[in-house]
Amino acid sequence: MDVTQQLAEFAAANSTAVLERPNPVITDAGLLAAFDNTPIDPEEYANLNPHVLALTLTSTQALISAIFTLPTKSTSSGPVVNLPTPVTLLPREKPLPKPKPPTKWERFAAAKGISHKKRDKDVWDDEKQEWVPRWGKGGKNREKEDQWLHEVKQGEGADLDPAKTARTERKARIAKNEKQHAANLSIAANAPKPISTLRDPTFKSSSSLSDSQEVKQSSRNKRKAELERSMLISKTSTASLGRYDQKIEGEPKVKGVKRKFEANVGTGGFEGEREKALGVLKRVESTVGKPKKAKKGGEGEEGGLNVRKAVRFASKQDGGKGRVVGKTGKGKRK
Amino acid sequence: MSMLRTIKPKNARVKRALDKREAQIVENEKTAIFVRGQTSSDIVRNAMKDLYALKRPEAINFSRKNDIHPFEDASSLEFFASKNDASLMVTGLHSKKRPHDLVFTRMFDGRVLDMIELGVEELRSMSDFPTPKAALSARPMMVFHSDLFDTHPTYQQLKSHLLDFYNGHHLTEIPLLNTLEHVISITAGPISDATPLPLVHFRVYTVKLLASGSRVPRLQLTEMGPSIDFSVRRVQTADEDMMKAALKRPKLAKSDVEKGLGKKRKNIETDEMGDKVGRIHLAKQDLAKMQGRKMKGLKVKKSGKEAAEGAGADESAITED
Numbered sequence: 001m002d003v004t005q006q007l008a009e010f011a012a013a014n015s016t017a018v019l020e021r022p023n024p025v026i027t028d029a030g031l032l033a034a035f036d037n038t039p040i041d042p043e044e045y046a047n048l049n050p051h052v053l054a055l056t057l058t059s060t061q062a063l064i065s066a067i068f069t070l071p072t073k074s075t076s077s078g079p080v081v082n083l084p085t086p087v088t089l090l091p092r093e094k095p096l097p098k099p100k101p102p103t104k105w106e107r108f109a110a111a112k113g114i115s116h117k118k119r120d121k122d123v124w125d126d127e128k129q130e131w132v133p134r135w136g137k138g139g140k141n142r143e144k145e146d147q148w149l150h151e152v153k154q155g156e157g158a159d160l161d162p163a164k165t166a167r168t169e170r171k172a173r174i175a176k177n178e179k180q181h182a183a184n185l186s187i188a189a190n191a192p193k194p195i196s197t198l199r200d201p202t203f204k205s206s207s208s209l210s211d212s213q214e215v216k217q218s219s220r221n222k223r224k225a226e227l228e229r230s231m232l233i234s235k236t237s238t239a240s241l242g243r244y245d246q247k248i249e250g251e252p253k254v255k256g257v258k259r260k261f262e263a264n265v266g267t268g269g270f271e272g273e274r275e276k277a278l279g280v281l282k283r284v285e286s287t288v289g290k291p292k293k294a295k296k297g298g299e300g301e302e303g304g305l306n307v308r309k310a311v312r313f314a315s316k317q318d319g320g321k322g323r324v325v326g327k328t329g330k331g332k333r334k
Numbered sequence: 335m336s337m338l339r340t341i342k343p344k345n346a347r348v349k350r351a352l353d354k355r356e357a358q359i360v361e362n363e364k365t366a367i368f369v370r371g372q373t374s375s376d377i378v379r380n381a382m383k384d385l386y387a388l389k390r391p392e393a394i395n396f397s398r399k400n401d402i403h404p405f406e407d408a409s410s411l412e413f414f415a416s417k418n419d420a421s422l423m424v425t426g427l428h429s430k431k432r433p434h435d436l437v438f439t440r441m442f443d444g445r446v447l448d449m450i451e452l453g454v455e456e457l458r459s460m461s462d463f464p465t466p467k468a469a470l471s472a473r474p475m476m477v478f479h480s481d482l483f484d485t486h487p488t489y490q491q492l493k494s495h496l497l498d499f500y501n502g503h504h505l506t507e508i509p510l511l512n513t514l515e516h517v518i519s520i521t522a523g524p525i526s527d528a529t530p531l532p533l534v535h536f537r538v539y540t541v542k543l544l545a546s547g548s549r550v551p552r553l554q555l556t557e558m559g560p561s562i563d564f565s566v567r568r569v570q571t572a573d574e575d576m577m578k579a580a581l582k583r584p585k586l587a588k589s590d591v592e593k594g595l596g597k598k599r600k601n602i603e604t605d606e607m608g609d610k611v612g613r614i615h616l617a618k619q620d621l622a623k624m625q626g627r628k629m630k631g632l633k634v635k636k637s638g639k640e641a642a643e644g645a646g647a648d649e650s651a652i653t654e655d
Contacts, residue, residue, distance in 0.1 A: 016554055034476075057555055064550060081510045090502050092582070094358070096357065096359065097356065
């Protein structure tokens with residue numbers, strides 16, 4: 001390497017001189033980025049590293065001046081600059097969180113215009129003169145179970161255990177709440193899914209982690225049963241009813257209807273046998289000598305007219321005029 | 335089906351950790367995974383080492399070989415991503431057909447969004463430059479030169495990729511002094527018939543701010559490395575619907591943005607030495623309840639339970655009356 005070239009490179013490395021650019025450098029202070037959209041000159045490009053250094057110096061200077069002119073606030077550890085929202089759009093890591101589906105109570109409250117009242121976790125105990133938790137360890141809701149003296153009302157049996165009754169009642173309330181919670185979850189799970197999840201069966205929603213395991217399990221079992229059913233149907237749809245088809249490992253077994261025989265000696269004794277024979281006779285008798293009933297909406301007797309069908313046909317012909325409709329307007333029903 | 339078992343949180347700590355992995359309105363910084371394929375070269379490994387050093391601490395390096403071919407089968411990438419909750423991947427490969435290969439992959443919602451394959455044509459790693467380096471976790475500035483990054487779709491994607499990789503996370507505020515330590519410069523060569531996909535030059539410089547007499551300082555740059563010349567190879571563009579979903583912005587209240595997007599850092603400060611200092615509030619100590627030396631004679635009988643039991647008998651007597 002020539003000495004003059006070395007000197008030139010040293011000068012370039014220590015310079016603070018900024019190049020003239022035909023287009024101004026675009027800065028995006030929110031992302032600490034700058035874009036110089038001027039095409040690279042092939043002649044300058046031949047001398048790559050010094051040129052890139054000069055370009056970088058120019059665009060970084062533009063970025064620095066954009067950052068240093070932003071509003072600052074002073075803190076104990078020096079001035080802090082508020083960066084603006086980025087201009088360049090970059091993809092997110094995960095989709096926007098979906099709003100939680102409202103619970104049955106939330107829907108009801110919205111319909112009735114009931115506003116949410118936040119309940120404190122602790123309640124004031126007047127006797128103890130301190131705050132106690134509403135539920136949980138030492139909770140207010142167990143007060144009745146823990147107290148040593150109970151008032152017994154008139155007419156209540158002597159064997160009644162008030163503490164036990166209070167406990168069963170509390171447990172029942174918990175069970176009811178859990179049932180409602182499960183119902184809300186299952187409603188949320190059956191709610192219409194966004195398109196992206198429908199298109200791709202392998203798509204896994206990130207919220208599925210918090211879903212109830214049971215809800216997922218049941219829907220999975222349902223799908224599995226459906227798949228097995230459709231597989232069995234497709235297997236028997238060959239000419240040989242699937243007898244010579246290749247077997248797949250872990251294939252579901254065909255479970256047909258098992259034949260059942262009546263016991264030779266009827267369970268109901270003589271009376272039961274008589275009953276059965278008479279039932280058969282009655283069924284035969286009722287259809288003998290009677291014309292076949294017209295099917296609903298079908299053609300009916302030979303030569304006869306299916307009035308229902310005729311009316312429908314006629315009303316379709318003249319644009320629904322045949323139908324007698326009392327109200328023609330769109331007005332509300334009164 | 336997901337390859338990972340779904341975890342049902344059994345305690346609050348696990349639940350908090352899982353909740354952090356859920357979709358958030360204001361997202362955390364993207365984590366990058368560096369992993370190499372079955373065959374890789376020294377050059378690729380060194381390039382990855384330096385790219386990893388620049389991305390730290392939001393990066394995970396896997397040192398073992400893995401049978402990964404991102405463009406042929408992306409399932410193992412998705413497994414890596416979901417297991418580590420990371421959405422950026424760099425895979426280092428080397429073959430006769432594509433020597434010194436780096437594949438940059440971006441994920442969205444645990445699935446591959448887009449990929450770009452770059453070949454390392456020339457590398458001077460960080461250790462080749464005998465200059466001071468930027469501090470760990472210092473936020474780089476990024477500058478892009480060439481009109482291709484504005485017009486050519488492949489280079490637009492490359493720009494988006496690299497910007498997302500090092501500067502994708504939006505910071506609402508930064509200290510003005512001593513934070514802007516280095517700049518990553520990305521320059522595409524001039525396009526011509528001989529070079530339809532010109533090389534991309536990746537350079538990193540440390541920045542020295544000099545007094546200029548005005549509010550805006552002057553700069554001096556020193557190359558700190560790595561210096562990599564990339565050739566652009568295969569590209570996989572993003573699915574349109576997926577990209578649309580990925581580019582959706584949340585509606586944020588202006589007041590929230592000004593307050594720092596809900597990430598309140600209460601009682602945590604950084605002092606002049608750069609150390610993190612926390613303040614803890616403690617209640618006044620009640621010395622009356624202090625446990626002294628335990629001796630049999632000083633034992634206090636638990637009166638509550640026994641009294642209740644004793645009273646239970648009395649109570650039954652009362653109710654029978």
